[in-house]
Structure formats: C-alpha cells, structure tokens
Amino acid sequence: MSLPSTFDPSRALSLARETLDIEAQAVAAMALRLDQRFVAALELVLKSRGRVVVMGMGKSGHIGRKIAATLASTGTPAMFVHPAEASHGDLGMITADDVVLGISNSGESEELTAILPLIKRMGVPLLAITGRGDSTLGRHADVVLDASVEKEACPHNLAPTASTTAQLAMGDALAVALLDARGFKADDFARSHPGGSLGRKLLTHVSDVMRSGDAVPRVPREAGLMDLMREISAKGLGMSAIVDADNRVLGIFTDGDLRRLIERTGSSADLRALSARDVMHPNPRTVRAEALAVEAAGLMEASRITSVLVVDELGRLSGALNSNDLMRAKVI
Incomplete structure (x- = not known):
C-alpha cells in the first residue's frame, strides 16, 4: 500500500517534537499550580475506609482506568466505574466508605454530571481532576485538582492530547504521594505483581x-x-x-x-x-x-x-x- 500524498517526513518529525513539547509544558505548568488542594485530596483518600472509585467518559475514561489500576497496584484499593453504566445499576458498587474520583477536562460530561447529585446524596466524598474548576463537576467536588492546559497538542486544538496527558500525570502524582504516605515498599509492590518480571525479581530469593x-x-x-x-x-x-x-x-x-x-x-x-x-x-x-x-x-x-x-x-x-x-x- 502506497503512502498518502500528503505525507511529509520532515513535517511529521516537526509535529512529533511539537506534540511532546506542548505536553511537557502542560505537565510542568500543572506542577507549578499544585497547592494545598492536592494535600486535601490525599487526606480524603487516606481517611477513607473504602476504595477510590474512578469515573470518566471517553478519553478521560481510558485515563481513569489506568489511574485506578495504578492506585490499586500501589497500595490504594481502587476500581473504575463507567458513568453511563452507573446510571443503570452500577452506582450500587459505590458505598459510603468510598471516595469518587471524577475525571473530565470540560467538567460537563453528561453521563458523569447526571450522577453527581446522587453521589453527593450518598455522602460520598468527591474529588475532581478537571480543566475547569467552575464546571458542574468542579462545583460538586469537595476537592478540585486543576489539570487545565493552555492548548491541546492536536494541530486543530480538538483531539484530547495534552489534556489527557495532564490527567494521567495528576493521577500518577496522587498514586505516588499515597504510596509514600502509606509506607508502601518494594516488597508490597511485588506482592501485587507476582506474575510479572518485577514480581519475580522482588520476590525470588x-x-x-x-x-x-x-x-x-x-x-x-x-x-x-x-x-x-x-x-x-x-x-x-x-x-x-x-x-x-x-x-x-x-x-x-x-x-x-x-x-x-x-x-x-x-x-x-x-x-x-x-x-x-x-x-x-x-x-x-x-x-x-x-x-x-x-x-x-x-x-x-x-x-x-x-x-x-x-x-x-x-x-x-x-x-x-x-x-x-x-x-x-x-x-x-
């Protein structure tokens, strides 16, 4: 199959470098904005007797699944619940002992915002990773973590690129800070990864x-x-x-x-x-x-x-x- 006539190797390299630069700048800017709200988010999770229930739609949902997996593998029990499925019965997976982490760049994902009043009525603490603190998600949240970006890496400023990178980085920051606060060690990590090479290296004597x-x-x-x-x-x-x-x-x-x-x-x-x-x-x-x-x-x-x-x-x-x-x- 022939290459498209619009393919320009030099332009492709230039766009790739620009993409990485934009996303790196977005993460660096987010790090400078971290404040007491991040500490408050950690305290909510650490005080919880349940799990972190991560929710998000579309690309934010994909990021949410990864954040839930990272939290679970580093000492913080977590699970992902799809917001659309939550409206059809899966909301029952959430208990009053849990903490909900909602992820949405706009903060206006319909499937997510529709269940926010129910989550609040249950008395479940709500954390938000969003690019808009004044959004519906931001207003309902007990703690808002600012993951806003100046622009997407997409040339049309449309496809979620820098924004999802920022969400993922914020999730990793939460997971790392939590594992440190819990005293989570290499042996603990190995016990949650017994089937992989990391587990073998950390568990085999x-x-x-x-x-x-x-x-x-x-x-x-x-x-x-x-x-x-x-x-x-x-x-x-x-x-x-x-x-x-x-x-x-x-x-x-x-x-x-x-x-x-x-x-x-x-x-x-x-x-x-x-x-x-x-x-x-x-x-x-x-x-x-x-x-x-x-x-x-x-x-x-x-x-x-x-x-x-x-x-x-x-x-x-x-x-x-x-x-x-x-x-x-x-x-x-």
Missing part, C-alpha cells in the same frame, strides 16, 4: 533457586587436585567450594582456574601433587540464602563470574547457584 545438599560441589582443603576436578565434573557447576572440617568456606576453584593453572605451569607439570589448598582462590564471593536472587545476579555480573557460593551467618556452605539457575527462574 537465593534460597528459592540455589542448589543445596549433595548437589553442591565441595571438597576438604586436603583433597588432591584430581579429586577436586572429579567433584567439579560430577556436580556440573563448573566450580567447587573448598571447606574446612566445620563446612566453612575457605576458597573456590573453577574450570577457568584449571585452564589458567595449566597455562602457567605447562602441560608437562605433575598436577597430581597439588592439593585443593594449593590451587584455591581464598575469600570467594558469597551470598546469603535470604538475599534476593536479583542481588546474586548483580554480584555475578559485577564480579564477572558465572557461579556463586551461598553461606550462612557463620560462613558455612549452604548452597550454590549459577547464571543458568537464575535464567531458569527468569530472574535474568
């Missing part, structure tokens, strides 16, 4: 993916080099820990160490006379079982190693893992 028991290669320091190599081959981790009689880690020896040893001593050298103590690297990199698996991945990457030993608080060997273990767990 070294103990969940490490090899333990007989699967962990180890030899005493008195073991000969041949015994050490047999242990490495048998366990398939490309390395072995060297431990003392109390199972405390003294050092490590890897396949790479063997190659470097042969290069250094020559293939004719009698390596059988060497012991594990003679060839080990003392004080190897280690992690604790309770550490996050992603921390182990970071240690391995920073140290340019592919395996790491797991030790307890006394330095005793309790496990081992390599990059393949982390990849299977989808941590990296």
